[in-house]
Amino acid sequence: MSPQGKKRSRATLAGKKRPAAKFAKSKIQEEEEELMMPVPKERSSKPVGSSTGKATKKAACPSAQGSKQVYSHWLMKSEPESRFEKGADVKFGIEDLKAQPNQTACWDGVRNYQARNFMRDMKVGQEAFFYHSNCKEPGIAGIIKIVKEAYPDHTQFDKKDPHYDSSSTKENPKWSMVDVQFVRMTKRFIPLSELKAHYQVHRASGGLLKDMTLFTRQRLSVQPLTDEEFEFVLSLEEKPS
DNA sequence: GCCAACGTTGGC
DNA sequence: GCCAACGTTGGC
Numbered sequence: 154m155s156p157q158g159k160k161r162s163r164a165t166l167a168g169k170k171r172p173a174a175k176f177a178k179s180k181i182q183e184e185e186e187e188l189m190m191p192v193p194k195e196r197s198s199k200p201v202g203s204s205t206g207k208a209t210k211k212a213a214c215p216s217a218q219g220s221k222q223v224y225s226h227w228l229m230k231s232e233p234e235s236r237f238e239k240g241a242d243v244k245f246g247i248e249d250l251k252a253q254p255n256q257t258a259c260w261d262g263v264r265n266y267q268a269r270n271f272m273r274d275m276k277v278g279q280e281a282f283f284y285h286s287n288c289k290e291p292g293i294a295g296i297i298k299i300v301k302e303a304y305p306d307h308t309q310f311d312k313k314d315p316h317y318d319s320s321s322t323k324e325n326p327k328w329s330m331v332d333v334q335f336v337r338m339t340k341r342f343i344p345l346s347e348l349k350a351h352y353q354v355h356r357a358s359g360g361l362l363k364d365m366t367l368f369t370r371q372r373l374s375v376q377p378l379t380d381e382e383f384e385f386v387l388s389l390e391e392k393p394s
Numbered sequence: 395g396c397c398a399a400c401g402t403t404g405g406c
Numbered sequence: 407g408c409c410a411a412c413g414t415t416g417g418c
Contacts, residue, residue, distance in 0.1 A: 232416090286415085286417085287415075291417065291418095371415080372415045372416070373415095
């Protein structure tokens with residue numbers, strides 16, 4: 154995304170963009186995706202709060218009737234190293250976000266329905282990990298927060314943009330983006346290798362990270378974390394690497 | 395640079 | 407609707 158939505162997505166501003174590639178999905182396909190989305194497959198979504206039934210105000214309540222899981226934490230991938238796509242550099246690391254006016258940028262360029270739908274679920278004030286992908290050292294570099302909820306991604310209408318989508322119209326925009334603001338760097342960089350090691354242990358032992366989307370849906374550039382996953386990953390900050 | 399994972403396309 | 411071909415993601 155820019156962040157890779159992207160897979161990737163990224164922020165806008167002068168020049169970075171990503172590829173638009175092929176998008177020619179049938180209407181049907183598109184609608185389907187919009188309507189049903191993604192509750193990431195297996196996570197047993199545990200509603201964050203109550204065990205007893207129903208509706209406490211909290212968040213996640215996957216309840217029986219098929220309502221979908223509600224998330225309040227996210228992980229957003231972006232590439233911190235230069236890479237050219239259709240002539241444009243898609244580089245957008247956390248340092249690039251910090252350098253933006255107000256340390257804020259729009260997360261444009263996401264061209265995957267599931268990632269898009271997760272962005273549409275994001276609420277102002279929610280936090281996300283800023284994940285560096287496709288680079289020397291992949292992993293979590295910092296924390297960002299949502300400062301503007303989903304609105305049309307302007308790059309879909311820009312023929313010069315690598316993410317241009319000729320099938321989208323202003324009347325019915327296909328792709329969305331959110332605005333994010335830098336919150337802080339993590340106390341230390343949390344490498345993918347470390348996260349993966351925990352994931353593997355947890356997968357075997359039934360630990361907290363056993364369903365972490367980063368590993369269960371490998372190429373998804375915008376993804377949710379349960380509160381427990383978010384807290385666990387944050388706790389790694391305190392450990393010496 | 396390689397290549398596994400996986401989403402999309404399009405023939406049938 | 408199946409599925410092989412193809413393209414992209416992204417770790418290594």
